[in-house]
Amino acid sequence: MTCQKKLSLLSIAFVFFCGGSAIxxxxxxxxxxxxxxxxxxxxxxxxxxxxxxxxxxxxxxxxxxxxxxxxxxxxxxxxxxxxxxxxxxxxxxxxxxxxxxxxxxxxxxxxxxxxxxxxxxxxxMGAPWPGDHGDVVPRPESKSFSDEELNWWAFRPLNGPTPPTQLDHPEWCRNEIDQFIAAELDHQQLVPAPEADRATLLR
Incomplete structure (x- = not known):
């Protein structure tokens, strides 16, 4: 076998074993x-x-x-x-x-x-596709989110916050949810509305 033929066979082997997947x-x-x-x-x-x-x-x-x-x-x-x-x-x-x-x-x-x-x-059979010339269509870019967006309250884990106790009108509160509401009212410098009587509620 001539040197040239050996070189050709080695080239073919290289394509199959090292670069076969490229096609x-x-x-x-x-x-x-x-x-x-x-x-x-x-x-x-x-x-x-x-x-x-x-x-x-x-x-x-x-x-x-x-x-x-x-x-x-x-x-x-x-x-x-x-x-x-x-x-x-x-x-x-x-x-x-x-x-x-x-x-x-x-x-x-x-x-x-x-x-x-x-x-x-x-x-x-190699997945032949007539007319496909290798022009890959780019995938739509996925939206990236900023740190501020990722820190949005709805994405944060629940952490069991402690209800505020330093309130201007603690007597208005009946439960822990009321304590948070009262704290925000204090922050806005608002006074809780008085409790409505039954007649007012029925209206």
Whole structure:
């Protein structure tokens, strides 16, 4: 074997063992997709994804940060990481979800065994997607909250505050809640209203 041939074989081995996963994260060129794969995708896969998944995971809605309307978006994934592992359906989060192994997608009704088999076959063949040129659509940026917003009273844990006792009109209080009200009235320099008689209450 010549040195040049040895070098070529070593280069191929390097691609498979060290960089084999790199091809997973770029689009397959259209000329790499066979006519059979193209027909299978257009006849079986695209209609299935459109009917069962686009409502919650496409341009109009990206629940969980995930879009499934392109191969690139599936590879980018959502909050749980990449949705597919081309060539390995069992390692794909999408398959775990449609099989109801972890997540349950679609949540309303599990796909039929035939539909699950379609997605399984598609991913095993490398998840070919005609026309996908690798343009990943950025996920919508999640809102970040300021320290002031995160310190909003509704987000704080309950801590059992001690009712105030230094009050201008302690006799008005019947319970601990009244003590807090009376303290705020004092702060606003207001006097509690006198207790109404029964006739006034009945009106």
């Amino acid at each position: 997973d994260y770029v689009a397959l060129a259209d000329d790499q997709i066979t006519p059979q794969q193209r027909r299978f995708f257009e006849k079986e896969v695209r209609p299935l994804l459109s009917e069962q998944c686009y409502k919650c995971h496409s341009e109009k809605s990206t629940k969980g940060g995930l879009r499934v309307d392109s191969r690139s978006s599936l590879l980018m994934g959502g909050e749980s990481g990449s949705a597919i592992e081309p060539g390995d359906a069992d390692a794909s989060v999408l398959m775990e979800a449609v099989r109801y192994e972890t997540f349950e997608m679609p949540p309303s009704k599990k796909l039929s065994d035939e539909q699950i088999a379609i997605l399984d076959k598609w991913i095993e």
